[in-house]
Amino acid sequence: MTPQDLEQLIHTVLTEAVAAGEVNLTDDQIPADIVVERPRNREHGDWATNIAMRLAKAAGMNPRELAVNIAFRLAEKEGIEKVDVAGPGFINITLDAATAGELARTILTAKESYGTNQSQTGKHVNLEFVSANPTGPIHLGGARWAAVGDTLARLLEASGAKVTREYYFNDHGAQIDRFARSLVARAKGEEAPEDGYGGQYIEDIANQVMADAQEAGEPNPVTLPEAEATEAFRARGVELMFAEIKKKLAEFHVEFDVYFHEDHLHTTGAVAEAIEKLRDRGVIYEAEGATWLRSTDFGDDKDRVIIKSDGDAAYFAGDIAYYLNKRERGADQVVIMLGADHHGYIGRMYAMCAAFGDKPGDNLELLIGQLVNLLSNGEPLRMSKRAGTIVTLDDLVEAVGVDAARYALVRSSIDQAIDIDLDLLASHSNDNPVYYVQYAHARTCNVSRNAAEHGVSMDAGFAPEALDHAADAQLLGALAQFPAMVAQAAELREPHRVARYLESLAASYHTWYGQCRVTPRADELVETGHVARLWLNEAVKQVLANGLALLGVSAPERL
Template structure:
């Protein structure tokens, strides 16, 4: 019996109690969403629900009295071993071994589909993440968003949502001009401008621009007038840098559905169209020769300039046009992941959303991630893009590999800054979380191979009642929580819950492995318990693989 089966069963007995007039509620008033959770104390049973406490007031009774009615009906149901009313009205439920053990069959039947749900069905989410400026390699902050964003997209899809992964290509503005001047300067053998970019990658790209021109039998950019030369380095340099960014993201198992160019907004009239929409809503005014959004009406700390007095669009104008563009492309929810230095954007962006008549926090959601520090030998590695000492996604992957890098970047809440210990992530020890989880999966594979060699095969039949050891119960309970965890991680935008769940499941599996046998001892016959525990072992293997897949991390069969 899965938690979802138990929730449905509780709903059924409540409806039956209402129809029998044992409770003062109409059957139609019984909620369809009933939550069961694992008790913190395993002595309190397998599952617990607070439904009696939720319904007591509308039923005109006290929670314990209602809990007793529910308890008596549940006790008569097949698969229920014991039911106890505790405290102010909690209902603790213990399943019989056969009912609990059936979960292993459910998991193996579902395979890679186990854990998927429909909690986000019907939603179209436009998820924008990374969006690093094409003026340098992806730094650690961008790497964190790459891992977190891709995992969140996988979780949303596993929960039934349609997801568009989007990368906002900032190819408009002053930073691109500084990038072009930096390339031009390095090509001439000069230092980068004071406000420009440094580092070996600048010299590499500048050299490539010249080499490409030569290969195409075009004029050497250095022989052109400065303005023309700078434009060549801008156009070709941005193209080369962005191609490198896309290549590195693909190696990091991150692909995007849409690469949206900022220039597109300014060149096709999208900014003017967005301003006209807002003007029609009466939230645009002119003052001091500029065009303003009356954003204070929607909670911002001040009104915002959209078109400056010199006629140029303010940066915020692009944000407005881009949001409208996403909504018009069909997104119900626009989710944007931003770095720690973007806290000041929240007020104006949510005000803009409300100005369009949308709901901030629903139609538009901003996620702010905190900083990442890379540690080696107990000391932080510093980064500075302009100084040329940047610590990049490449540096992290080269040091620990894609699996460990993705796992380390995802396993902490985005609200927390993280220190990534390179020494820990390259160690083969239980203190290394990704090794701990991957080793658990490899161990399940090894158990399956050994079982086959000893004649223990699933085809011999499954006897779920044989899973009667306390360690079996604990492991089944951990497996049962996977679908609800996936749905919650998607809803709360908290991918780190997947990693933490997998670590807890790995711990439960390693404990079970030490206490329960899949293969018979010498001179023992293969019994139903051995086969049943092979089913359970393989169910753990499946859930570990499903969870690691959501993290974009491989599930090795040998380590």
């Protein structure tokens, strides 16, 4: 029995009590979101619910009195071994071994779909993440968003949402000009401009631009007049940098559905169209020769310039047009992941959303992530050999590999700055969280191989009632929480919950492994308990694999 099955059973019991006139509630007062949770103290049972305390006031009953009524009816249902009422009205429920053990069959029947749910069904989420400027390699902050954003997309899809993964390509503005001038300078053997970009990658791209021109039979762009040279290096240099970014993201197991070019908003008239829509809503005004959004009407701390007095569009104008573009492409929810230096954007972006008549926090949601620091030998790493000034995604992957890098970047809440210890992540020890979880999966595979060698086969049939050890119950309880965790992680935008769950499940499995046997001892015959625990082992293997897949991390069969 899954938690969802138990929640439905409690709903049925309440409906029966209302129909019998024992509880004074209407059908629509019985909530659809009845919640059962694992009690902290396992001696209190397998599951607990506070539903009696939630409904007591509406029912005009003492919470404990209502709890006793629910408990009495629950205890009569098939699969329930015992129901107790504790404290002011908590209901503690113990399943019989056979009912609890059936979860293993449920998991192995569902396979990769175990954990999926429908909590986000009907929603179209446009999820924008990474969006690093095409002026250099992806830095650690972008690497964190790559791992977190991709995992969040997987969680939302597992919860029924349609997700568009989107990369905003910032190819319009001053940073591209500085990038182009930096390439020209390096091509001439000069130092980068004071406001330009350094690092080996600039020289590599400059050399590639010249090599491409030579291969195409074109003049060396560095010999062209200044404006033409700058444009040649800008156009080809941005292409090369962006191709490199896409390549590194793909190697990091991150793919996007849409690569949207900022320049497109300005060349197609989308900015002007968005401003006119806001003008039609009466939230645009002219002052001091500029065009302004009346954003203070929607909670911002000041009104915002959209078109500057010189006639150029402010950067915010592109944000406005881009949001509208996403909504017009069908997104119900626009979720944008931003770095720690973007707190100042929140007020104006939510005001813009409201100015369009949308709901901030619903139609538009901004997630702010904190910084990442790399440590080696206890000391922070502050410089990349290739980028020159920053530590990059490449540096991290080169040090520990894709699996460890993704896991480490997702494992903590985005609200927290994180220190990543490269020495720990590269180690094969239980102190390394990714190794700890992957080792649990590898151990399940080893148990499967040993079982086959000892003649223990799932084909012998499944007797769930044989899973009667306390460690069996603990492990089954951990497995049962996976679907709810997936739904909650998607709803709260907290992918780190997946990693923390997997570590808890791995701990339960390692404990179970030390207390329960799948293979018989030398002088024993294969019994139903051995076979049942092989089923349970396979269920753990499946859930570990499903969870690691959500993180974009491999589930190795051997370590």
